[in-house]
Amino acid sequence: MLSPVVAGVDGSAESLAAVAWAAREAERRDRPLHLVHAWEWHPRRQERELAGAAQRHLARRFLDRAEERVRAECPDVPLTHEQTEGPATAALLKAADQAELIALGSRGLSGFTGFLVGSVALGVVARSTRPVVLVRAGEEAADEHLPAADESAPTDSGYRDVVLAVDLDEPCDEVIEFAFEAARSRHARLRAVHAWHTSAAVGLGPGEIALVEDAWQGEEWLGFLKAVLQVWRDKYPDVAVLETVVDDKPTTALVRAATGAGLLVVGHRLAERAVGPRTGPVTHAVVQHVGCPVAVVPHL
Template sequence: MTRPVTVGMNNTVGSVGAAWWGAHEASLRDAPLWLVSAWEWQPYSRASLGSNEMAEQWSRRVPVETAAEIHRSYPQLDIRTQRLTGPPPEMLRRAASESQLLAIGVGGLGGRTGFLGGSVASATVSVTERPVVLVGSGRRAVERGEQTPGNDNPGPVAVGPVVVGVDLGRPNEEALTFAFEAASLRSARLDVIHGRHRPPARDEQMLQNTLAPWFERYPDVAVREHSANGRPARELADAGTGAALVVLGLGARHHRRGVTRIGHLNHAVLHRCSAPVAVVPQR
């Protein structure tokens, strides 16, 4: 059975948008779409009894309603919903373990368009062993050749290149594979951004050597290379303005269960980037 694309839904503004993004991704991958809600009772929080009950009802109702709306635009998709009870990061981690990727909808930070607006998103990224895609709210562009969802549906799927950050000293092979595959599925260009700390000719040779296996595996993907000149976080975030997807690697030293640190560069990009961002752990 083909592993599904899973979307973790909660009561954030980006949650329904992430479901639409996941629907498009599932259609590209010819995969099922799972909409999962994770709810945990908070008896000792400041939330009132009424707000706890509203959140519980939301976790039951909205994924089912969203699945019905998506099915009208993507009738070929196998769409399933599941409600889990327990700590959301752990529940989402378990759901992701059976999936190709996990998408989460997130809002901005104040007036900015970046991610990690809540503890669930950051905790989930740090403990999940599958790629996690963080999808912001408010984007309505669609991929080339695809039917646009109705005007009432927030379809945050952008036309544009796929962008990937590469550390030439410690390249993340899983992130590169994810980025090349994403570009191939979209018939999109892949923009490779890397830091430059050596003579240009040496960096260029290192990059070519690093990417050689993927050039052979994905001959259909056009690649554009760009040096960040010592500012990779800013360059990656700026490149995301017109991108379909930005792909970041999560190093093994940052990826331990129970540790929420995701690395300074990733943290900076996630706070600035407006495109969907995939964080891919190194195995």
């Protein structure tokens, strides 16, 4: 049985946008779609039965709305759903373990485009062993496509770029493969970005300082990036690839690169820290501030 694309449902506008994105992704990947709604309720004992019935009714309404959105977007996608009582993060992580990927909604930040990522979404991103895609409220099918040159529908035009964040200090196959597969399924260009920092000076010995030429260092990084991606170019010959190296902070470079993109793909190392699972600083900052959907791909 094919693993499904999973979407979390909570009745909000952002979760409906994630459901619609997940439906389109399931269609692109020829996978079924599975909707999950979870609630956590702590009523007084004498009220538990009544409160549970009310919550189940509300869950059914949320799922019905989500199913209507799916059928409007992708009527032929196989669809299942579940509702469960318990911590939402735990329920979504359980569903994600059996999934191709999981899509969750995030609110747009007031004042500028971006994400306000709640505790549930961050908990899933930090712990999931499968890719997690964060989708902002208002995201629609047309947003994945390039502006049409004529009066045709925006969805008749090609897809916007898939942007891949590459850490050349430790390139990760899982992250790179996800991005190439996303670009292939969309017939989109893949734009691979690596950010590097200028070394102001390098000491060669007592009293000897040599400045490193920025252009030369950039060419070195670009050559390395092309070498890392060559095996993936060979595996995905139909995917057009543009390699870019940027002398800038990684967060700044990725937010800028994601402007006008259809999807940003970043990695997340699964590692237990003293304070427990959490996202790294670059991933955390990126998912807060970009406008397009963000795929966070876990790796060891």
